[in-house]
Amino acid sequence: MPELPEVETITRTLRGGGRDEPSIVGKTVQGAHVYWMRTLTTPSMPTFTKKIIGQKVKDVSRRGKFILLQFQKEYLLFHLRMSGDLKVEPYLDSKGCKIPVQKHDRLILDFTDGNRLVFNDTRKFGRAWLVATPQTILGNLGPEPLDPTLTPVIFHKMLTSRSRQLKPLLLDQKFLAGLGNIYTDEALHFAKLHPLMNSEDVSLEQAQTLLKAIRSVLREGIKRNGASIDWVFRGGDFQNHFRVYQCTGEPCPVCKTPIQRIVIGQRSTHFCPVCQPEPEKQSF
Numbered sequence: 187m188p189e190l191p192e193v194e195t196i197t198r199t200l201r202g203g204g205r206d207e208p209s210i211v212g213k214t215v216q217g218a219h220v221y222w223m224r225t226l227t228t229p230s231m232p233t234f235t236k237k238i239i240g241q242k243v244k245d246v247s248r249r250g251k252f253i254l255l256q257f258q259k260e261y262l263l264f265h266l267r268m269s270g271d272l273k274v275e276p277y278l279d280s281k282g283c284k285i286p287v288q289k290h291d292r293l294i295l296d297f298t299d300g301n302r303l304v305f306n307d308t309r310k311f312g313r314a315w316l317v318a319t320p321q322t323i324l325g326n327l328g329p330e331p332l333d334p335t336l337t338p339v340i341f342h343k344m345l346t347s348r349s350r351q352l353k354p355l356l357l358d359q360k361f362l363a364g365l366g367n368i369y370t371d372e373a374l375h376f377a378k379l380h381p382l383m384n385s386e387d388v389s390l391e392q393a394q395t396l397l398k399a400i401r402s403v404l405r406e407g408i409k410r411n412g413a414s415i416d417w418v419f420r421g422g423d424f425q426n427h428f429r430v431y432q433c434t435g436e437p438c439p440v441c442k443t444p445i446q447r448i449v450i451g452q453r454s455t456h457f458c459p460v461c462q463p464e465p466e467k468q469s470f
């Protein structure tokens with residue numbers, strides 16, 4: 187499931203080009219096609235087509251795990267969920283014939299320059315919204331973990347004003363935007379905090395360490411173009427650098443104790459029982 191670094195990698199590619207794909211900034215929409223109706227949450231397809239054709243992409247950005255395409259009059263938002271992917275490809279072959287769409291292509295925008303933006307989504311959980319203001323969809327999201335205005339003191343207050351286990355709290359997009367299972371497990375190991383620790387017991391020093399750990403694993407993930415596991419994300423190699431995620435039974439990179447796996451809120455959680463002692467065994 188794509189998390190902040192994977193979504194950021196796709197956003198950067200759409201904005202600046204890369205992976206043999208051109209940037210979509212400055213491109214004008216010539217045609218719009220929706221092949222799986224539930225992909226487009228709002229508006230209806232006729233309205234969507236009418237509104238988006240003729241509009242130019244002004245910018246591409248990310249908020250949490252959402253990708254935002256800013257058009258002249260509206261924003262087109264995508265959430266990739268389990269298996270969504272966005273790529274840019276030519277829609278005509280060398281003979282000028284239209285290249286057929288792929289089996290799992292759900293929504294396509296044709297640009298006037300001969301390229302198309304393709305939203306491909308095998309498992310069909312991904313969603314798109316065309317809205318006048320992105321806040322209508324993004325209003326409930328917590329702060330961006332890499333935003334420098336999120337200080338350790340603010341983060342500490344956020345943690346201690348709630349009374350929840352760290353793992354599900356960090357996964358809650360209303361608390362902090364962008365983290366998923368991989369980067370949460372990696373950050374908690376880095377910070378030496380047990381995933382079941384109650385957030386109200388986190389000290390200022392631990393909050394500072396945890397924020398630093400979250401930023402460190404996210405930056406490392408972005409640097410490696412994300413992790414290519416469980417879904418169709420192409421090109422990233424962060425999966426080769428996991429310290430605990432899906433490393434059950436393998437030695438902890440710090441103390442060599444075998445990594446353990448537990449299930450918290452139906453999510454697999456990986457941790458080192460020595461580096462991340464259970465809350466009641468901790469000395470603070």
Ligand SMILES: [Zn+2]
Nearest residue numbers: 438441458461
């Ligand atoms: Zn360890």
